[in-house]
Amino acid sequence: MPRIEENARNEDYWHSIAERYDVAAGPVNLENGYFGRMTRGVAQDYQRNIDFINRKNSVHVRPQFDGPQNIEIHHQLAGLLGVEDAxxxxxxxxxxxxxxxxxxxxxxxxxxxxxxxxxxxxxxxxxxxxxxxxxxxxxxxxxxxxxxxxxxxxxxxxxxxxxxxxxxxxxxxxxxxxxxxxxxxxxxxxxxxxxxxxxxxxxxxxxxxxxxxxxxxxxxxxxxxxxxxxxxxxxxxxxxxxxxxxxxxxxxxxxxxxxxxxxxxxxxxxxxxxPAWLTLPKVLQEHKDLGGARAKGERLNYLRELWVSEARKMPGIEVLTPDEPRLQCAISALRFTHLQDQTPMADRLLKDYNLFTVVRGGSACGSCIRITVGLTTSLDDINRLIRALRELSRG
Ligand SMILES: Cc1ncc(COP(=O)(O)O)c(C=O)c1O
Missing domain, CATH: 3.40.640.10 (Type I PLP-dependent aspartate aminotransferase-like (Major domain))
Known part of the structure; x- marks a missing residue:
């Protein structure tokens, strides 16, 4: 595997990763912050575990899941966090x-x-x-x-x-x-x-x-x-x-x-x-195989920077996330400066550009549009977002 930083911009590689997810046709999801998609492999494993637990019920759960299986899952999770099981x-x-x-x-x-x-x-x-x-x-x-x-x-x-x-x-x-x-x-x-x-x-x-x-x-x-x-x-x-x-x-x-x-x-x-807990070993294996938080973070930050660096230049748009790499991740927020409530612009992103985002508020930054890239986000999606923001910023 190439170095993780170079890998972040390797579109062929990330396209092959994106192919591991089932994505419904429809709006481009730029609200990947709510919860993550499971890969097809994880979703299938989860489905198998639902069927398995449904068939076996407490005959499996009491001696196994409440016992050694739980200890093993617990141990793997502690390993992910790098802390003691206790x-x-x-x-x-x-x-x-x-x-x-x-x-x-x-x-x-x-x-x-x-x-x-x-x-x-x-x-x-x-x-x-x-x-x-x-x-x-x-x-x-x-x-x-x-x-x-x-x-x-x-x-x-x-x-x-x-x-x-x-x-x-x-x-x-x-x-x-x-x-x-x-x-x-x-x-x-x-x-x-x-x-x-x-x-x-x-x-x-x-x-x-x-x-x-x-x-x-x-x-x-x-x-x-x-x-x-x-x-x-x-x-x-x-x-x-x-x-x-x-x-x-x-x-x-x-x-x-x-x-x-x-x-x-x-x-x-x-x-x-x-069943969800029984799926965790598969999830953690895939996370590790992908290069863990380092590889995911580099890719997500790369995608985010592509649109944020353009949005920062657009008059009438304020990016609320700092311009300091160590303070950034997949999620960023912006606002159209002429509006208090950003809902009409999020609505237009969806209606006119097929881009699904979310309006958040409640802090001193006021109403903002939160845009969160994900591992299935493509360069085409980012380019569509940049074009939409540019056109909307012109009024
Ligand atoms: C910063 C932050 N903390 C906590 C939570 C709550 O997470 P959960 O849904 O797992 O309770 C969220 C969910 O979006 C979050 O964004």
């Missing part, structure tokens, strides 16, 4: 993991403060606000500028952490869902650790497209899913707790499913999507 629990999605971490964090005292930013995902933001209300704590919120820079982001956290010594716990999003901004996680976590502040890291959009060393990052708590950039079936997530910090997260709803201490008691109790 530091992860399987969940149904990133929100399940993150909300359980937040509601069960038991190291808060009256008078403590919680830190969030306006770029947190709604399920994380609402959980932090809920905990604050339940326990009479104060929320401190950072409102980010757009586009931000690496240094301005780090400086904003350092400044707030220094100004509010009562902050005890903070949420941090590795890749923000609105603009695809990749946070300088390491520098921000270092600042938090220097102030004795615990971080709950939302890695929902990071896993599979961004390379990181979870242990080296130094966060105590994190949540991920496997149905975005890893390419697994929907309903797979994972919770991480630094084993030295397990006691700071109480069992969820008092769960005693496993003898304590066991991180699995921190995951919300319930029957999981067993």
């Amino acid at each position: 530091s992860i629990a399987l969940t149904r999605c990133a929100s399940d993991a993150l909300q359980s971490l937040i509601r069960n964090y038991n190291a808060l005292q009256p008078g403590d403060q919680l830190l969030i930013s306006d770029l947190e995902y709604p399920s994380v933001e609402s959980a932090m606000r809920w905990v604050a209300r339940q326990r009479g704590l104060e929320i401190i919120e950072i409102i980010h500028e757009h586009p931000a820079s690496h240094d301005s982001l780090v400086a904003s956290y350092r400044e707030v952490l220094a100004r509010h010594p009562r902050i005890k716990l903070m949420a941090l999003t590795h890749v923000t869902h609105l603009t695809g901004l990749v946070m300088p996680v390491q520098a921000i976590v270092d600042a938090a650790n220097a102030h004795g502040v615990d971080v709950v890291l939302d890695g929902a959009h990071a896993l599979g497209q961004i390379e990181f060393d979870l242990q080296a990052l130094g966060v105590a708590f994190a949540g991920y899913n496997l149905h975005k950039w890893i390419g697994g079936p929907l309903t797979l997530g994972v919770m991480y707790i630094d084993p030295r910090r397990l006691a700071d997260i109480s069992p969820d709803m008092g769960s005693q499913r496993y003898p304590e201490p066991d991180i699995r008691n921190r995951a919300p109790y319930g029957t999981v999507n067993i």
Whole structure:
């Protein structure tokens, strides 16, 4: 295989990868951020597992999936994250993991403060606000500028952490869902650790497209899913707790499913999507064979840069994602500067150009159109997007 950076622009190679996915005719999907497609091979394996579990039912599940199979899947997932088996629990999605971490964090005292930013995902933001209300704590919120820079982001956290010594716990999003901004996680976590502040890291959009060393990052708590950039079936997530910090997260709803201490008691109790979990080994093998997050990330960034570099030159369009490679990934957002609500432009992208995007909002950046390339995105798709943006920007 050629070097990964060169490979990112090898259209023949990526065309052969795109061929592994079944894609319906119709609008070009530039909203690959919601969840990822499974390859045909993974979808077939998943279907086989559905049929298998449906036939065998608990005769297989009790002795196998609840036993050695689960241990093996758990082990493979810990391997993906590069952490000890005892530091992860399987969940149904990133929100399940993150909300359980937040509601069960038991190291808060009256008078403590919680830190969030306006770029947190709604399920994380609402959980932090809920905990604050339940326990009479104060929320401190950072409102980010757009586009931000690496240094301005780090400086904003350092400044707030220094100004509010009562902050005890903070949420941090590795890749923000609105603009695809990749946070300088390491520098921000270092600042938090220097102030004795615990971080709950939302890695929902990071896993599979961004390379990181979870242990080296130094966060105590994190949540991920496997149905975005890893390419697994929907309903797979994972919770991480630094084993030295397990006691700071109480069992969820008092769960005693496993003898304590066991991180699995921190995951919300319930029957999981067993066929989906049985498909994970196949998913992880394909992810690895493709070159992992490094290869996926390079390709996605290459595609994104093709359209963003053109959009930046168009009058009347503002790209809200920073122009700094280390802060970028597959997701980027823009807005047409003459409009408050970007819905009419997203509608025109679909109606006039057959391009499916999504309007997002809710932060200080206001309404924006989020465009997310994927592994099935072709150069033709990108060229169609550039032409559409150029024509729409001219009015
Ligand atoms: C930044 C971010 N965090 C968390 C989530 C929630 O992930 P899940 O659907 O796995 O709960 C999302 C989903 O889009 C997200 O974008």
